[in-house]
Amino acid sequence: MAQTEQRAAPAAPAGHSVTAVAARMRELRASWPPADGVAVFNNVYLTVTEEVGRNIGRRRFPDRRGAATLDAVFAERYLAAVDAVAAGRRPPACWRPLFQYRHHPGVRPLQFALAGINAHIGHDLALAVTDACRLLDCEPAALEGDFHRVGDILERLEERIREELMPGPDLLEIVDPLTHLIGSWSLERAREAAWSAARILWGLRELPGLAEEFRDGMDASAGLVGRYLLTPLR
Template sequence: MTQIEQSAVPADAGALPTGESPVVERMRGLRSRWPSGSGVAVFNEAYLGVVERAGPDFGGRGPDDRDAAPLGVRCAERYLSAVETATAGGRPPECWRPLLPYRRHPGVRPLQFALSGLQAHIGHDLVLAVVDRCHALGCAPPDLDGEFERMGDLLVSLEERIHEDLMPGPELLGIADPLTHLVSSWSL
């Protein structure tokens, strides 16, 4: 992991939930910063809903120790770090740059923002969260199969929520534009 990637995760990141998850609190804080149409707000709202529904299973169980932070928490922290870096005027990881600088662009639909965030989260954040977790535990990726499966389930729930909340209903699919047809066939 590069120094930039290491510094992208806040020093207090990884605390396991005791009562209210710090990850959930940070996501709720982001919710209050942006108008609902902002691209980041669209992704954050969908992600927050899924994390809240996951409840304690999202944060895992174990000692209140940063090294013990489960994969779901580490993955969410990477997303939050990218957003907070961009908000502070820094350079987020490259995969997040299409979403973050254009979060107010009127020509990009909420569905596009949400799927852009999901793609960056899966293709970047999840991979590095696995590496972080393996380094912390001194294990290999196959040792995290159970956590990886739970994280996969969470991401599938996020994809489903995006489709449910942002796709037009069946009555509009016949007259919808090509983007809607393309997105309706996209799946994890």
């Protein structure tokens, strides 16, 4: 069993590696204080990436190369947002609320985690699917199974994340504002929307003007939801 767990993931197209993006997230974890809102999301995302990598190594994805490529290019979009902020550039609109509010004392850790997941699923995931399709020279339908398997892993981990980051039993009370806030966003619905958006973007690949307009709208919408999820509660 140990040997199976240590088996390397199949090579993704050059420059796109699950191992490399996970290593980068570990570097970020070591460089940010735990209370930093972006660090909260980074820790969550590292857990997801490591779990996907283990499942790829255990051959739980029929198309291991496709799964590895999709996971890597997906993570690279988050890391590109981190690099943009570090260089003094503006990240995509979906990521701006998380970086703007990362040190706000009135925002709880669970809010930071969900805001990051929202940005990544609500904007980056559809683009990652089309990125992977171009790299692998395939249609989105070829990646649909891997898309849903990665999503299933994320949903299982999201349930655990919600439990771990809940501040205390008071949140079980319906009057707590965080209960209302986190109940207004659904990872399952966000995943469904991302898959639909990926198919639309793939269909628009010969119409770059319309594709850009669609991407901009998707980016702005995810940013608006992220700002709502980061409403200070203290």
